[in-house]
Amino acid sequence: MNILITQENYYPLHHGGTMQFIIGMAEYLKLKGYKVFVYTCSYRESNLFGEVERPEATVNYSDFMVGSMSDPFAVTKYISEFVKYIREKKIDLVFANNHNSLAWIKASKKAGVPVVYGCHGVGLMDPLKRRFLMPNDELCYGFPSIKEASRWFWMENRSLMKKLLGFLLFFSPFIRSTKVRNYWQYKEAVAILNSADARYGNSAITAKLFSNKKNTFGFPLAINASNQMMSNHYYPLVDDDFLKKFNLKNKSYILCPGRLNYIKGQEYMIKALLSIKNKNLKLVFTGNAALFGDKFEQMSAYENRIRDLTKEYNLSDRIVFTGLLDFGDMRKIYSSALVTVIPSVWLETFGYVTIESMACGTSAIVTSNCGSAECVSREDGFIIDRKNEKQISDIINDNESRFVDLGERARKKVLDNYDWSVSGDKYLDIFTKVYSERKSVKVYSN
Structure with missing residues (x-):
């Protein structure tokens, strides 16, 4: 065939x-x-x-x-x-x-x-091009009805004139371009x-x-967690020389992977860091503002917000921005993390980073609005509510000594259930x- x-x-x-x-x-x-x-x-x-x-x-x-x-x-x-x-x-x-x-x-x-x-x-x-995250913070689970779409459209923070014009275009039967909603x-x-x-x-x-x-x-x-002959083989790999580039040590940091965008919710991880008791734990952000790897220096408004929060909370010595990492380096950064946190706030249909981390022997804390939450259980990780920094900090404070064991269980789950x-x-x-x-x-x- x-x-x-x-x-x-x-x-x-x-x-x-x-x-x-x-x-x-x-x-x-x-x-x-x-x-x-x-x-x-x-x-x-x-x-x-x-x-x-x-x-x-x-x-x-x-x-x-x-x-x-x-x-x-x-x-x-x-x-x-x-x-x-x-x-x-x-x-x-x-x-x-x-x-x-x-x-x-x-x-x-x-x-x-x-x-x-x-x-x-x-x-x-x-049709609203909001990634199903609506102006009133509701999540939409499927194509909205006319009533739902109209209600959410009028909630947007725009002038009345722009709303009226936009509304006419939004419901016009003659539009055939994604440049217009x-x-x-x-x-x-x-x-x-x-x-x-x-x-x-x-x-x-x-x-x-x-x-x-x-x-x-x-x-x-x-995911490929077992076959070294296939591409993108995820497995535990500790590389101390790599960690030294970012002044990191094995199992001494929390990893928050993904592009820096408001839908990914990185600000809640920063707020959680304030309440984590172990002040020696660092927070590592990988990725940049672009979906497909534009230059790291080209920062979005949200990336600037994340960096501003870092300074505002006096966390510059505890937060590391690696920029975009290639596959080999991502495998290393996953493997040495104490835990990986995925604090997405939108309707994330999956979130590959969850099982990437698990395959590398690091457990995950993931929000329930992520599709990959179905890969996580209390035996190998944690599922939390979105926009809830307290749940993140409480879990890390209460389970710091358990994360290595949870990570081993997480990798076994991937091998048993999600490997090709x-x-x-x-x-x-x-x-x-x-x-x-x-x-x-x-x-x-x-």
Whole structure:
């Protein structure tokens, strides 16, 4: 069977959680004997365009995918090109991930090929473009009704004139650009996602976002915690020389990974640090303000706020900003942390950093609004309410001596439940089910 995976960003330039999952998927499918194709954005400034043979797949770095993350609706104008590619490569099944999926679901249907949508976020379901975190701090769990959307729209802190103009644009049936928020455009997008032959959500929370429950699946993303022959192998690795670069010692700091953005809630970790009894514990922030690794110096307003809080609370000697770290260094920073805290405040459909940390032998404290909270229990970590610095500090104060043991249990849980060797067949089961259900439709095969 020829399987095509589509994804906006891909190796070797990007290494986020979704990209790690996608390359892991490609490697796993190849190990199982499938022919794998990946269709992604071109990077002409890095001389990455056209078809490239990589160890895990035949990768097409295409100009047609450029901009699909920022404007997924615009990419639909290339549907005919995508249909041509499906037929040329004799694709049997398409696994479409993230924002480009609107175009690829339509293209797959035109080509008569089954398609599975892989959902890793709420971007295509959120007409207010607020990541389902509303002005009154409510979380939205699914595409909002007109009444809900109108109520939240009017709560936004804008002038009356801007609200009136924005409201007219928001409910106009003629808008077809993500540069303008529009209810009907996103309603159409949700209908397209629900029309895929199957939907895979990266957590139980994600699966609940879909109105079409038939062939909708939700379970945690797989991770490589056991196979040194696969990419992104997560395992405990203490490197004292690496730690010295940041004046750190093994198990002497709390790790808070992820880009510095208000949706990630880093300010609550800083506030929690004030109440942690062990004043020798440091707090380490990894990442920067950008989603895909712009220069660390290009700070956002929230990153400035985090740094200002550090100074305001006189914590400059206890808080470390590492900037963006590559995969190898992230494995080291996870491994030596006492505990990892994920204090997200938005509807985080998963949060790959949770199982990355667990795979490296470090337990996690994660907010309940994260999909990855389903990977954590009191036997190996802690689940807390969002925006609650007291819960963070209380847990660390009460369990500092237990974190090493909890970390060992966390790694065992990952090996037993989320490693590709264990959970990989779950994805194959979805693909096989969808493919067999479409046997009556002509598809291309080897």
